Amino acid sequence: MNIFRIIQILFLLTFLIVSYAAAIPPLWDREVISEIMRDNSVARANDAMKNNQDLYLNYQHLLIEQHVAQEAVRRGLTERLDVSHQLQTARRTVLINAMKEDILRQLPAPDMTEMQLYYQNHLAAYTLPDAFKLEVFELDTSNNKLMILAESMKTAKQLDRQKLLQAGAKQVMAESSTKWLSEKQIHKQIYLAVHDMKDHETRLVKLNSGLYFVIRLAYREKFVRPFEKVYSEILMEFKKQGAEKEWQNYLQKIKKQLGF
Numbered sequence: 001m002n003i004f005r006i007i008q009i010l011f012l013l014t015f016l017i018v019s020y021a022a023a024i025p026p027l028w029d030r031e032v033i034s035e036i037m038r039d040n041s042v043a044r045a046n047d048a049m050k051n052n053q054d055l056y057l058n059y060q061h062l063l064i065e066q067h068v069a070q071e072a073v074r075r076g077l078t079e080r081l082d083v084s085h086q087l088q089t090a091r092r093t094v095l096i097n098a099m100k101e102d103i104l105r106q107l108p109a110p111d112m113t114e115m116q117l118y119y120q121n122h123l124a125a126y127t128l129p130d131a132f133k134l135e136v137f138e139l140d141t142s143n144n145k146l147m148i149l150a151e152s153m154k155t156a157k158q159l160d161r162q163k164l165l166q167a168g169a170k171q172v173m174a175e176s177s178t179k180w181l182s183e184k185q186i187h188k189q190i191y192l193a194v195h196d197m198k199d200h201e202t203r204l205v206k207l208n209s210g211l212y213f214v215i216r217l218a219y220r221e222k223f224v225r226p227f228e229k230v231y232s233e234i235l236m237e238f239k240k241q242g243a244e245k246e247w248q249n250y251l252q253k254i255k256k257q258l259g260f
Contacts, residue, residue, distance in 0.1 A: 100243065100247055103243065103246050103247060103250060104239065104242075104243045104246075107239065107242050107243065107246060110235060110238040110239070110242070114238075115231070115234050115235065115238060116227060118234060118237075118238070119227050119230065119234055123224055126224060126225045126230050126233075127222065127223070127224045127225070128182075128220075128222065128223055128224075128225060129182040129183060129184075129222050130182070130183075130219070130220060130221050130222040131180035131181055131182045131219075131220045132180070132181055132186070132191075132194050132216060132217075132218065132219055132220070133179070133180060133181070133216075133217040133218040133219075134173055134181060134186070134190075134194060134214060134215065134216060134217060135161075135171075135173055135174065135214075135215040135217055136171075136172050136173035136190075136212050136213070136214050136215070137150075137161075137164055137165075137169040137170065137171050137172065137212065137213040138169065138170040138171075138172050138210055138211070138212055138213075139169055139170075139204075139210070139211045139212065139213055140168055140169075140170075141210070141211050143167070143168045145167055145168075146164075146167040146168045146169060149163060149164065149167050150164070150169070150204065150213050151204075153202060153213070154202050154203070154204065159202065159215065164213065169213065172212075180220055187207060189205055189206075189207055190205050190207075190212070190214055193205050193214060194214060194216045194219075197214075197216040198216070199216055199217065199218055199219060200215070200216065200217065201215075201216055202214065202215050202216075203216075
């Protein structure tokens, strides 16, 4: 059995669960259902999906849900006022979301000129601040051996990070896990210190929380991300705004039709 038949069966079972539990007449033709389910198709799908553990587990879960939903209907639980209300609410929610998606699909493509104008008027939103990549070690000032080592490394051409760690330094920001850090993400005193440093230069920075051995790894100047790089973000924003505007217009039409 190919994967399309398996997906078809899963979709059918899902639809039947929802339709049956919500007391919605299934839209599938009986002959279509018979064709899909004939020749023990479910059993064959069951065997085929054993080769795909995730798909098989999802399939099992689907069958269990189907059984539970059918049992709930058999017990007459859909007649309970609270259950009936929840089913109706869920159905309305699904249909409303589908309507929103349908409206979104019918929207015309955003005008490129308008998108570029939006970009120019919102450059601040697409500007990345200057930032640093750092490596930081916390030093125990009572450890004389460590302090002497740290002082000697301030002017060393090759940093032996392992020696710092072995001497008792605590690495609070590792080179392998560093990312670009802006002014808002760095302690003010460290930010001021690294601004005056060159790449791969080191400095001891005293804070209220302790003494830190700081290594400036790299610097990135403030820059505006080009339009081509943020095109997809702007497109998404235009679609979002357009969909919301179109949806509100649609609701206004409905209100007029209802005499509100």
